[in-house]
Amino acid sequence: MSETTENPIREAIAEAIRDHEVILFMKGTPERPACGFSARTVAALEATQAPFAAVDILPDPRIRQELSALSNWPTIPQLFVKGELVGGCDIVTEMYESGELAEVLGVEPPANAPDEAPKAAEPGAPPLQIDNNLVDRS
């Protein structure tokens, strides 16, 4: 295989992964995730307070195609740390709960970080429920 590429999208993805220590490929943006799995992954990352870069794969279907070809991983989101694929939503969530995520990201989790990965809606689920904290639960 030659080093010169005729695939600028794949090359741009590889470069983004090289250039960012922590980078998440997702549907939508961290502020406005477009899928429950992406939302949940962002929530877990944010709970560790580690900085991360994010790429929205939705604007061009070729981004997802090339990303999956590069990573050998069929679904979105995909989290890369130091150039390596860490996993998708399930793995990131599990790693959050076991403490491995903060370790891999090289951060101390904040003292008030929840033990369980923060919930985001499952895809297709009704809009996020807002807890009514006014109810006396005791």
Add this chain to the structure above:
Amino acid sequence: MPTTDELKLRIETAIPGASAQVIDLTGGGDHFRASVVAPEFADMSRIEQHRRVYAVFGPDIGGPIHALSLETRAE
């Protein structure tokens, strides 16, 4: 439209000794969650375990199966 039984069967047929539990997350027949236990996972990283299960479905992931959430274990 894929069913939970079909997904279970495909996983258990493709991965020797595997036992799978599959649920339909939304009732819509396209977002699933599978818990898979297989002896061969013992020698694999979590990434490799998930890749192994995704490989069972090939291009169906992202096609008829929009999402397949996974939990994998060796025993």
